[in-house]
Amino acid sequence: MSQVLEGSPLQQGRDAAARHAWREAFTFLTEADAHDPLDPEDLEGLAQAAWWIGRLDDAIAAKERSYALYIDRGERRRAAVTALSVAQDYFGKLAHAIGAGWFSRGERLLKDEGDCAEQGYLTLMYGISAAGIGDHEATLDAGRKTLEIGSRFGDRDLQAYGVLLEGNALVAMGRVDEGLSLLDEATVAAVSGEIGPLATGIIYCVAIDATAKLADYDRAGQWTEASRRWCERQSISGFPGVCRIHRAEIMRLRGSWSEAESEARRALSELQNFNLHFVGEGFYEIGEIRLRMGDLDEARDAFRQAHELGRDPQPGLAVMQFAEGNPTSALASLRRALDDDVGQLGRCRLLTPLVSIAIALDDLETARSAVDEIDKIVETFRSPSLRACALLARGELQLAVDDAKGAAQSCREAWRLWRAADLPYEASRARMMLGVALRATGDEDGALLELHAARAGFEKLGAVLDLRRALELVGEEVSDALPKAPSPSPRPVKTFMFTDIVDSTPLVEALGDEGWENVLTWHDQTLRRSFGVHCGEEVDHAGDGFFAAFDDATEAVECAVEIQRTLAQHRREHGFAPHVRIGLHATQATRKGNRYTGKGVHEAARVGAQAGAGEVMASKEVLDAATVRFPISEVRTVKLKGVKQPKEVAVIEVPLP
Numbered sequence: 001m002s003q004v005l006e007g008s009p010l011q012q013g014r015d016a017a018a019r020h021a022w023r024e025a026f027t028f029l030t031e032a033d034a035h036d037p038l039d040p041e042d043l044e045g046l047a048q049a050a051w052w053i054g055r056l057d058d059a060i061a062a063k064e065r066s067y068a069l070y071i072d073r074g075e076r077r078r079a080a081v082t083a084l085s086v087a088q089d090y091f092g093k094l095a096h097a098i099g100a101g102w103f104s105r106g107e108r109l110l111k112d113e114g115d116c117a118e119q120g121y122l123t124l125m126y127g128i129s130a131a132g133i134g135d136h137e138a139t140l141d142a143g144r145k146t147l148e149i150g151s152r153f154g155d156r157d158l159q160a161y162g163v164l165l166e167g168n169a170l171v172a173m174g175r176v177d178e179g180l181s182l183l184d185e186a187t188v189a190a191v192s193g194e195i196g197p198l199a200t201g202i203i204y205c206v207a208i209d210a211t212a213k214l215a216d217y218d219r220a221g222q223w224t225e226a227s228r229r230w231c232e233r234q235s236i237s238g239f240p241g242v243c244r245i246h247r248a249e250i251m252r253l254r255g256s257w258s259e260a261e262s263e264a265r266r267a268l269s270e271l272q273n274f275n276l277h278f279v280g281e282g283f284y285e286i287g288e289i290r291l292r293m294g295d296l297d298e299a300r301d302a303f304r305q306a307h308e309l310g311r312d313p314q315p316g317l318a319v320m321q322f323a324e325g326n327p328t329s330a331l332a333s334l335r336r337a338l339d340d341d342v343g344q345l346g347r348c349r350l351l352t353p354l355v356s357i358a359i360a361l362d363d364l365e366t367a368r369s370a371v372d373e374i375d376k377i378v379e380t381f382r383s384p385s386l387r388a389c390a391l392l393a394r395g396e397l398q399l400a401v402d403d404a405k406g407a408a409q410s411c412r413e414a415w416r417l418w419r420a421a422d423l424p425y426e427a428s429r430a431r432m433m434l435g436v437a438l439r440a441t442g443d444e445d446g447a448l449l450e451l452h453a454a455r456a457g458f459e460k461l462g463a464v465l466d467l468r469r470a471l472e473l474v475g476e477e478v479s480d481a482l483p484k485a486p487s488p489s490p491r492p493v494k495t496f497m498f499t500d501i502v503d504s505t506p507l508v509e510a511l512g513d514e515g516w517e518n519v520l521t522w523h524d525q526t527l528r529r530s531f532g533v534h535c536g537e538e539v540d541h542a543g544d545g546f547f548a549a550f551d552d553a554t555e556a557v558e559c560a561v562e563i564q565r566t567l568a569q570h571r572r573e574h575g576f577a578p579h580v581r582i583g584l585h586a587t588q589a590t591r592k593g594n595r596y597t598g599k600g601v602h603e604a605a606r607v608g609a610q611a612g613a614g615e616v617m618a619s620k621e622v623l624d625a626a627t628v629r630f631p632i633s634e635v636r637t638v639k640l641k642g643v644k645q646p647k648e649v650a651v652i653e654v655p656l657p
Contacts, residue, residue: 498608583608
């Protein structure tokens, strides 16, 4: 058992974990572990801290050590729960075979343990697995068993998990009111602080996902905002990435497209070493945003990356193919997706664009069949937004069969529902279709009113492809200056890092080409590992330097210090490591795809050039934005090459390892 002294790293780590100061907890517990290996309970604390700051590999390593120690002690139940937790982490990394192996370990350990609270965590895993393959009856049964076990043993986390599983299954089965009531109950438990942080995060995630799929965007938006505030209070890095994906979807639907893209890209940075399933979701969301903006190249690339990570890129990819003038491929894509077991709500999302594509191909039978199925799904789930989808699909079909009056009624009601739901893009599409329908009835004045309203909506949103169509319908000349596929460039605030090896030319001469290449490879791997751990995005790599971007200034500072400490430690233990200068600057910049441009980027590069060997130089903008736990030199004013205004900078002192 580790000795605990007041003020020792171990005690400081425990205290930090108790108040959810995860970064402090990780630092102190890691330090304590280096001096005296931790016992399994403290290793669990280290794993939890690592998990919450997004260091999944460190979390897994600590849990695996904890598991082995519990086995040595003969504490099979605790070892089993630890094994199930490791399994879940590997599933998040998409390492399914390894995850299955750990799950089997946990299952085997609990087989002969009889009636105990730990059996509830095994039942919970059964429920999660059943939900993943769409077996709603099995999910419902597992949820009820989990709740029952949690109630008998007084485990509030298990009780909340059980309610969550049951509610999610009922919603998926079409018993919407019952299911939403239970989801609300579980989420209130999360808000009130009755349960642990992990259970709270999972409950938020599942509840938001379920309500978003149901198109209950008001409820999903409320829980998303609540989860964001909770994440910020907990200083969490892992779950915010998941929360941000949901938040980005809500922001997109509300019409804030540039902000939604920034949120989704920040999520990708946080999740890249954490949960690859949600990374795929993040790329899909970026594809949807870029598709609406009319940037088909960026949309295609995002859908491709989502697909590579196992996220079906439909219906976004099919809509993009349709926009490119390839309805045959689009229809084939949707038909393939419909062959999978995606559930009723998933089918509704695929069938809605299929109607438009089938009509364009004059395949009215396919369109009619899709509209009828959408109506049945809406009848089951009774969501106003899904009803609006069904009405617009029926309106398109009515127009195709020359029922213009019926089409106008359907499109008008769809517009009213989407306006009430505050979904501006969908509302503008309905108004444009309404204008077309009114024109077909002979009501040209009414048609122009609706088409001009749609035109204004698309213009405000930046939906250029839809805007071009609206301009054509009102008879206005489409200017050549209006791009067919624009790429509105967001200007997010980022903390930029520039690194550079000092005196690299003499090193090449001293080491020779082969030796230098080996050093450079090690250097690149070391820095990239730190970027990944601290949610940094590698923007460029030229020669022996890196250009990286961070959403969080504190993460940028932590990353820079970790790099310099790692190099210093390697130098002390192995006799050599290159000396690197690092500069940090927080500023606004223009984003174009994966690149950043603008005055702020130039300033950041010049701040980096001011740093000396082994130094971390930071602008005052970084110091003001970050929580810096290291000593800082006196702030001084420097003149940067090529920059008119002087810049205030300081050196962040790097403690020796």
